[in-house]
Amino acid sequence: MTTADGPHRADGWAAAVRERLGLGRLLPLGGPEDGSWITERAAAGVLREAASGSGASVEKLRIDSADASRAPEPVVPGPPGALPPGRLRIEADFSATVRRPLPATADALRAALLSAAAQRLGLLVEEVDLRVTDLLEEEPPPEAGAEAKVRTAEPEDLAGTAAAGVPGVVSLTRALGGPVQAGVGHLQVELATSGDHRALDVARAVRAAVAGAVEDRPTVAVLVTAVTERN
Incomplete structure (x- = not known):
C-alpha cells in the first residue's frame, strides 16, 4: 500500500543516504585509546588547504586504512562503519606546473599533507x-x-552542554543522527571543531569533559564532522 506521504519519506531517506555517503570514511583520530574519529570529508578539506602553496593542485584525495588487518581494537565503540584505529594511507592525484621539477613538487606536497595530518x-x-x-x-x-x-x-542535555563548552568546539552537529547518541554505558558525541585547534586535542578534551559531567561516567566516543577555517 502506498500512503500519501510515501514519496516524501522516500525523498527524505534518499537525502539521508546521500548525506551519509558524502561524509566519506570515518577515520580514526590518534590511536586505539583516543576513542575519536573524523569524517573523510572534513579531513580532506584541511589537507587540501594545506597543499596550497606546494606547487601542486590536488584533484582527487582519498584516505583509507594502510592495513586494516593490523589495526588494533578501539577502547570504546566507534560510530557504525568507522575504520579501526590503525595507521592510514593518503592517496592523491594532482596537477603541477612544468616550471618546477616534478619530484620537488611531489616532495613538497607529501610534506604538506603529512604535516597537516x-x-x-x-x-x-x-x-x-x-x-x-x-x-x-x-x-x-x-x-x-x-x-x-x-x-x-x-x-539538549548535560553531555551536550559539557561538549559544547570545550575550547575548540564550534558547535554540536547531527550528520549521523542526534548530537549526543546514548547506548548502554556509552555516549557518542558529534561536533565541529575550529581550525585553530588540533582536532584530536579537542576530541580528547570533549571525552574527558563529557565523562566527568554525566552520572556513572560513561565511555565516550567523539566524531568530528567538520573543521572550520582558521582565523
Whole structure:
C-alpha cells in the first residue's frame, strides 16, 4: 500500500543516504585509546588547504586504512562503519606546473599533507601515494579549504552542554543522527571543531569533559564532522 506521504519519506531517506555517503570514511583520530574519529570529508578539506602553496593542485584525495588487518581494537565503540584505529594511507592525484621539477613538487606536497595530518588533525599517516595527472603552464592559484556544510545542533542535555563548552568546539552537529547518541554505558558525541585547534586535542578534551559531567561516567566516543577555517 502506498500512503500519501510515501514519496516524501522516500525523498527524505534518499537525502539521508546521500548525506551519509558524502561524509566519506570515518577515520580514526590518534590511536586505539583516543576513542575519536573524523569524517573523510572534513579531513580532506584541511589537507587540501594545506597543499596550497606546494606547487601542486590536488584533484582527487582519498584516505583509507594502510592495513586494516593490523589495526588494533578501539577502547570504546566507534560510530557504525568507522575504520579501526590503525595507521592510514593518503592517496592523491594532482596537477603541477612544468616550471618546477616534478619530484620537488611531489616532495613538497607529501610534506604538506603529512604535516597537516599530524599537526592540525591528529591522523596517524603511514604513507602518501601521489600520482601526477596533468601538467600546468602556470603555478596553480592558492586553494581555500572548502568547508563542508553540516547541520548544527544546540545542546539538549548535560553531555551536550559539557561538549559544547570545550575550547575548540564550534558547535554540536547531527550528520549521523542526534548530537549526543546514548547506548548502554556509552555516549557518542558529534561536533565541529575550529581550525585553530588540533582536532584530536579537542576530541580528547570533549571525552574527558563529557565523562566527568554525566552520572556513572560513561565511555565516550567523539566524531568530528567538520573543521572550520582558521582565523
